[in-house]
Amino acid sequence: MFTWFTISLRNIVKNGRRSLVTVLAIALGYAAINLFQGYVHSTYEGLTTAAIKGEGLGHLTIFKKGYLEQGKLHPERYQFTRDEAELIIQVVRKQPDVQLVTPRLSVSGIISNGRNSTIFIAQGLVPRDDREIRGDIRKITTFDGRYLADNERSGVVIGAELAAMLDLTVGSDAVVLSNTYTGMANALDAKVIGIFDTGASATNDKMVLMTFRHAQDLVDYTGAERLVVLLRNGKNGNASAEAAARLGALLAAEGFDVEIRTWKDLSVFYSQVKNMFDMIFLFIFIIVLVIVVMSVVNTMSMSVMERTREIGTLRALGLKRRSVKSLFATEGALLGLLGSGAGCMLFFAVYGAIAAAQPTYIPPGSSSPVPLRVDLVWPALARSIAFMSLLSLLAAFVPARRSARMTVVDALGHI
Amino acid sequence: MNILEFHEVTKDYRLGETTVSALRGVDLAVGEGEFIAVLGASGSGKSTLLNLAGAIDDPTTGEVRIRDRDAAGLTDNEKAELRSRSIGFIFQNFNLLSVLTALENVMLSLQIRGSRTAIARQEAAQRLDEVGLADYLHHRPDKLSGGQRQRVAIARALVTRPSLILADEPTANLDHVTAQSIIDLMKELNEKEGVTFLFSTHDQRLISEVKRVVRIDDGRIAQ
Ligand SMILES: Nc1ncnc2c1ncn2[C@@H]1O[C@H](COP(=O)(O)OP(=O)(O)O)[C@@H](O)[C@H]1O
Numbered sequence: 001m002f003t004w005f006t007i008s009l010r011n012i013v014k015n016g017r018r019s020l021v022t023v024l025a026i027a028l029g030y031a032a033i034n035l036f037q038g039y040v041h042s043t044y045e046g047l048t049t050a051a052i053k054g055e056g057l058g059h060l061t062i063f064k065k066g067y068l069e070q071g072k073l074h075p076e077r078y079q080f081t082r083d084e085a086e087l088i089i090q091v092v093r094k095q096p097d098v099q100l101v102t103p104r105l106s107v108s109g110i111i112s113n114g115r116n117s118t119i120f121i122a123q124g125l126v127p128r129d130d131r132e133i134r135g136d137i138r139k140i141t142t143f144d145g146r147y148l149a150d151n152e153r154s155g156v157v158i159g160a161e162l163a164a165m166l167d168l169t170v171g172s173d174a175v176v177l178s179n180t181y182t183g184m185a186n187a188l189d190a191k192v193i194g195i196f197d198t199g200a201s202a203t204n205d206k207m208v209l210m211t212f213r214h215a216q217d218l219v220d221y222t223g224a225e226r227l228v229v230l231l232r233n234g235k236n237g238n239a240s241a242e243a244a245a246r247l248g249a250l251l252a253a254e255g256f257d258v259e260i261r262t263w264k265d266l267s268v269f270y271s272q273v274k275n276m277f278d279m280i281f282l283f284i285f286i287i288v289l290v291i292v293v294m295s296v297v298n299t300m301s302m303s304v305m306e307r308t309r310e311i312g313t314l315r316a317l318g319l320k321r322r323s324v325k326s327l328f329a330t331e332g333a334l335l336g337l338l339g340s341g342a343g344c345m346l347f348f349a350v351y352g353a354i355a356a357a358q359p360t361y362i363p364p365g366s367s368s369p370v371p372l373r374v375d376l377v378w379p380a381l382a383r384s385i386a387f388m389s390l391l392s393l394l395a396a397f398v399p400a401r402r403s404a405r406m407t408v409v410d411a412l413g414h415i
Numbered sequence: 416m417n418i419l420e421f422h423e424v425t426k427d428y429r430l431g432e433t434t435v436s437a438l439r440g441v442d443l444a445v446g447e448g449e450f451i452a453v454l455g456a457s458g459s460g461k462s463t464l465l466n467l468a469g470a471i472d473d474p475t476t477g478e479v480r481i482r483d484r485d486a487a488g489l490t491d492n493e494k495a496e497l498r499s500r501s502i503g504f505i506f507q508n509f510n511l512l513s514v515l516t517a518l519e520n521v522m523l524s525l526q527i528r529g530s531r532t533a534i535a536r537q538e539a540a541q542r543l544d545e546v547g548l549a550d551y552l553h554h555r556p557d558k559l560s561g562g563q564r565q566r567v568a569i570a571r572a573l574v575t576r577p578s579l580i581l582a583d584e585p586t587a588n589l590d591h592v593t594a595q596s597i598i599d600l601m602k603e604l605n606e607k608e609g610v611t612f613l614f615s616t617h618d619q620r621l622i623s624e625v626k627r628v629v630r631i632d633d634g635r636i637a638q
């Protein structure tokens with residue numbers, strides 16, 4: 001085995017220039033894939049935080065079974081009654097990995113400044129709990145005024161564009177109108193105490209944050225629409241699915257008919273960005289794949305052609321077809337290995353340069369520049385080495401098969 | 416028992432529409448320890464004969480028996496096995512691997528058989544010493560003269576202790592003096608170690624000392 005390895009390596013060195021081109025192609029491909037993966041990784045981390053904290057989704061959301069399909073049509077049937085909500089909260093709160101569980105109630109309707117009105121979507125939430133989930137919202141986004149206090153009564157925090165549309169400022173008085181679940185029109189006072197940028201134009205002109213009690217009063221309902229769970233140590237969001245399954249089983253055993261969704265399921269932004277990145281990755285990946293395969297096939301075809309007589313000689317000496325194939329496959333794999341080795345160095349060079357220069361850029365949907373970051377994802381780096389080597393090996397098999405198929409006499413040449 | 420037997424062997428090559436008959440009914444027997452020269456003009460069928468003898472080609476009709484086995488009946492892998500165990504090849508163009516040293520080239524024959532590296536190295540060095548290249552073990556082929564390269568090739572053929580060494584015009588690319596020294600070396604190995612040689616040449620001058628000469632003319636053996 002070692003001999004074949006030596007022969008392969010020496011031939012690679014012997015055809016220095018040609019090998020170098022292939023190795024560089026593989027290296028570039030390797031670096032491109034891993035830099036992008038590192039970038040995506042860092043972005044996902046930001047997105048995860050944005051979804052769990054910024055969007056206030058927490059890690060898990062507990063719904064009554066059927067809510068996601070029918071909840072808007074029959075809110076009373078598919079929401080938790082006050083008793084149900086309290087019992088579930090008791091069960092969930094006892095779990096050691098649960099940091100917090102809090103009820104929410106969303107409401108929609110019309111908001112008016114006295115002369116003009118427009119539609120709104122409101123989150124009724126428990127201010128203290130929400131602060132624990134989001135952290136200080138005033139640090140995350142542009143915020144004017146103050147956030148909901150624990151004992152807030154009619155105070156509301158509204159989206160910046162909504163405020164602009166109705167010419168509302170901090171301190172303005174407004175009225176929110178909605179239908180109760182029994183179908184009666186209801187209006188309540190709403191005092192604007194804070195104005196914030198929701199970060200998404202889809203919600204910035206509709207969003208209202210009010211207290212859970214305020215929302216309950218508006219629709220005249222004492223229950224909760226959903227229960228949001230924040231996990232301890234759920235930092236990177238990976239524990240969520242497992243916790244969801246566990247809590248689901250637990251609640252089912254207690255006789256509650258619930259559905260649990262993770263932040264990933266609920267965050268529209270996360271899945272959109274993820275889908276986009278996945279597409280881009282696939283695109284880069286296919287390009288790299290094609291380049292690597294083509295250059296390895298090309299290089300190895302030339303090698304096979306130049307070494308036809310050598311192949312004939314080896315076979316005359318008793319080397320089996322299979323071994324001839326693996327000789328060239330070894331060479332291909334070696335190219336892949338050298339290429340990913342060089343790619344690793346290239347990756348770290350760029351990684352170091354980015355770390356040193358700390359460039360920034362403005363991502364779409366954002367108003368301020370963010371640092372361009374690339375994470376070190378060791379498993380991905382290692383996986384790519386294995387992948388590139390395997391890919392080169394497979395690519396080398398095409399010409400290698402051709403080498404083995406020749407008859408010995410043909411390979412030796414017509415002397 | 417004969418190491419090699421040809422029974423009414425013919426070999427045709429198909430070249431498009433036409434068929435070239437390279438061998439037209441050859442009978443030949445090679446006994447253990449023989450030293451045989453196949454003499455013939457260019458195109459007379461020497462290479463074809465040696466290829467068949469080495470199980471790297473199959474006859475069109477007739478039978479080639481190597482160590483009492485019908486070569487045509489063997490699978491590809493069995494033929495490879497047979498070559499590795501029983502046959503040594505020496506080529507006109509030496510056919511050494513350019514990226515390997517003299518020692519590694521000789522070791523290769525043994526490693527193809529699966530011998531351990533240490534053993535292969537020791538045997539290869541010994542064989543190179545025998546062919547007068549003790550000082551050139553670590554030279555690559557491009558640092559060796561033609562005669563030296565062919566000596567490496569002889570050592571490579573010899574190192575597996577084959578029953579039969581086939582050499583197709585081993586001296587065609589060498590000057591006369593070197594060519595003669597190669598033939599002499601083969602003869603010496605034949606006499607000292609009993610290695611059986613079957614080699615071809617078109618050069619009359621080289622075979623004055625050879626006891627058995629098989630003359631081949633237009634695919635037929637002319638005794
Ligand atoms: N692969 C081949 N295809 C077609 N014709 C061939 C082939 N090999 C040999 N021949 C023909 O067969 C005859 C014998 O060739 P060869 O055995 O090479 O003779 P020698 O080695 O004595 O020069 C020649 O006429 C040659 O042209």
Ligand SMILES: [Mg+2]
Nearest residue numbers: 415461462584
């Ligand atoms: Mg010939």
